[in-house]
Amino acid sequence: MKFRIIAAGLAVIATTNSAYAYLDPGAGSFALQMIAAGLLAGGASLKLYWFRIKDFFVTRRRKASHDN
Amino acid sequence: MTTDTNSRLAAHGRREFSSFRDPSGYLFWEHGQIYRRVLAPYAKQYDAATSAGLFARAISDGRLLPFEELPGRREAETTAILRPAQLTFVSYPYEWSFDQLKDAALVTLDLHLQALEHEMLLKDASAYNIQFVGGRPQLIDHLSFDFLSEYGAWPAYGQFCRHFLAPLALMAYVDLSLGKLSQLYLDGVPLELAASLLPRRTKLRPGIYLHLHLHAKMQKAHGGTRKKVSGRKLSAPQLKAIASSLRSLVASLKPRNQETEWGSYYEETNYTGTAFGAKRNIVREMMSAAQPKTMWDVGGNNGEFSRAVADLVPNIVCMDIDPAAVIANYNICKRTGVANILPLVVDLTNPSPAIGFANEERAALQGRSRPDAILALALVHHLAISNNLPLEYIAAHFADLAETLVIEFVEKSDSQVQRLLLNRKDIFPHYTEAGFEAAFGTRYEIEQKQPIPGAARTLYLMRRK
Numbered sequence: 001m002k003f004r005i006i007a008a009g010l011a012v013i014a015t016t017n018s019a020y021a022y023l024d025p026g027a028g029s030f031a032l033q034m035i036a037a038g039l040l041a042g043g044a045s046l047k048l049y050w051f052r053i054k055d056f057f058v059t060r061r062r063k064a065s066h067d068n
Numbered sequence: 069m070t071t072d073t074n075s076r077l078a079a080h081g082r083r084e085f086s087s088f089r090d091p092s093g094y095l096f097w098e099h100g101q102i103y104r105r106v107l108a109p110y111a112k113q114y115d116a117a118t119s120a121g122l123f124a125r126a127i128s129d130g131r132l133l134p135f136e137e138l139p140g141r142r143e144a145e146t147t148a149i150l151r152p153a154q155l156t157f158v159s160y161p162y163e164w165s166f167d168q169l170k171d172a173a174l175v176t177l178d179l180h181l182q183a184l185e186h187e188m189l190l191k192d193a194s195a196y197n198i199q200f201v202g203g204r205p206q207l208i209d210h211l212s213f214d215f216l217s218e219y220g221a222w223p224a225y226g227q228f229c230r231h232f233l234a235p236l237a238l239m240a241y242v243d244l245s246l247g248k249l250s251q252l253y254l255d256g257v258p259l260e261l262a263a264s265l266l267p268r269r270t271k272l273r274p275g276i277y278l279h280l281h282l283h284a285k286m287q288k289a290h291g292g293t294r295k296k297v298s299g300r301k302l303s304a305p306q307l308k309a310i311a312s313s314l315r316s317l318v319a320s321l322k323p324r325n326q327e328t329e330w331g332s333y334y335e336e337t338n339y340t341g342t343a344f345g346a347k348r349n350i351v352r353e354m355m356s357a358a359q360p361k362t363m364w365d366v367g368g369n370n371g372e373f374s375r376a377v378a379d380l381v382p383n384i385v386c387m388d389i390d391p392a393a394v395i396a397n398y399n400i401c402k403r404t405g406v407a408n409i410l411p412l413v414v415d416l417t418n419p420s421p422a423i424g425f426a427n428e429e430r431a432a433l434q435g436r437s438r439p440d441a442i443l444a445l446a447l448v449h450h451l452a453i454s455n456n457l458p459l460e461y462i463a464a465h466f467a468d469l470a471e472t473l474v475i476e477f478v479e480k481s482d483s484q485v486q487r488l489l490l491n492r493k494d495i496f497p498h499y500t501e502a503g504f505e506a507a508f509g510t511r512y513e514i515e516q517k518q519p520i521p522g523a524a525r526t527l528y529l530m531r532r533k
Contacts, residue, residue, distance in 0.1 A: 026223075026226060027287075027290035027291070028226070028283065028285075028286035028287030028288065028289060028290040028291065029221075029225045029226030029229075029283065029286070029287065030220065030221050030225075030290075031286050031289075031290055032225075032278075032282060032283045032286040032287075033221040033222060033225055033302060033310060034221070034300070034302070035282070035286075036278055036279075036309075036310050036313070037302050037306040037307075037309060037310060039278065040306075040309040040310060040313055041306065041309060
């Protein structure tokens with residue numbers, strides 16, 4: 001689902017070159033929030049995984065130095 | 069107060085012109101006081117925000133303008149009549165410096181985040197809903213909280229970006245003067261315009277890319293759509309993630325570090341520390357004699373002299389054309405706890421006009437209120453020589469604004485005036501002390517006249533005739 005939202009967002013970036021004035025900025029703001037929510041949640045998950053990976057190595061290193 | 073009184077207030081009060089957008093209620097005037105009528109469609113939201121303690125918490129945190137609900141029974145149409153704390157001066161976002169707009173943006177987001185804790189949200193994020201009270205930004209619209217369940221996403225997201233993020237980013241990356249764009253665009257700076265003005269490198273900042281550049285593209289892409297945009301409903305944690313992302317972006321923005329004309333004015337003045345101290349004492353003496361309740365310090369730079377009389381005058385608006393000087397003023401006041409000075413970016417030769425529908429939504433500067441006193445230090449030579457304004461015009465304008473005037477006349481021999489005349493012909497034969505006194509004498513009685521020792525400058529205390 002998140003992938004589809006991000007893909008939709010990327011498709012918009014790639015295809016919106018026409019210069020007509022927008023009629024309702026609310027629709028775009030709504031749609032962007034759907035993408036933003038996905039991206040930010042994705043970012044938060046990545047951060048969480050990154051901390052877990054970091055913790056894993058830090059713990060291992062600490063353990064190794066303790067053993068030495 | 070009885071129900072009858074509530075009905076009479078709501079029925080006879082004069083409705084505030086600009087209060088027409090929200091069906092939840094409106095502002096009205098009665099005997100010079102402003103009230104808010106809460107209409108029945110907003111009853112549930114009003115009760116929910118009250119029982120969740122949202123109002124009480126926001127008021128105690130200093131983020132919401134305090135109000136009292138007038139006692140009285142509920143009626144079919146009227147849920148409540150509120151009497152908010154009365155504002156002494158209304159200012160507009162295009163008159164705020166970068167740091168003021170930034171603090172106003174942060175308060176808006178904090179209130180939205182606070183509401184999300186209670187399954188509610190801020191349905192509006194208009195910069196006009198914020199006013200500076202006691203030196204700090206506060207939300208003045210008590211009908212802004214709504215149920216989260218009513219919306220699929222944050223309905224005020226676009227408005228927040230137009231009213232706050234776009235002008236802040238433009239001031240941070242392009243020019244400090246672009247805060248004035250908000251005067252041109254009443255509902256905030258169009259994102260497409262902001263995106264086109266921002267330098268390309270801002271696309272590398274994820275927050276700016278997402279909330280401004282991509283947002284602008286999405287608005288353009290969906291602008292022509294004829295079908296309703298549907299999607300899932302975002303949850304409170306998802307909306308919190310968006311608001312928190314906006315918050316950290318806004319908090320990270322810094323005003324563009326640019327050399328401005330008046331940014332270091334007091335370091336470059338031509339008079340000595342002794343003369344500066346003497347000037348300060350004379351200004352204080354004159355203000356002590358005048359005892360105004362409200363004062364406009366026009367051309368007040370970083371507010372040095374406003375602060376010198378801040379213990380003598382309860383309400384001060386300090387205006388200057390230089391956005392960097394106004395940023396400095398705001399931050400000094402914030403740091404030192406001076407709460408009765410409102411710094412504003414105002415060009416006295418072109419002050420804020422009346423704008424909006426029928427030119428009645430946002431009042432012109434001098435249409436909003438008139439001060440008891442004007443403090444005009446080191447200003448007249450700029451108006452008279454740089455702007456060719458006849459001294460009589462200046463006197464008439466000040467006399468129109470306020471009864472008391474404390475004004476400094478800077479002689480032609482002063483190096484600051486000489487600098488103004490350096491590359492232009494001196495076409496100002498009447499710019500003399502005698503000419504100044506004659507011009508201002510048509511409108512004012514001169515009560516005190518005191519030369520500043522060690523400077524080619526004189527201070528006057530005048531009363532309107």
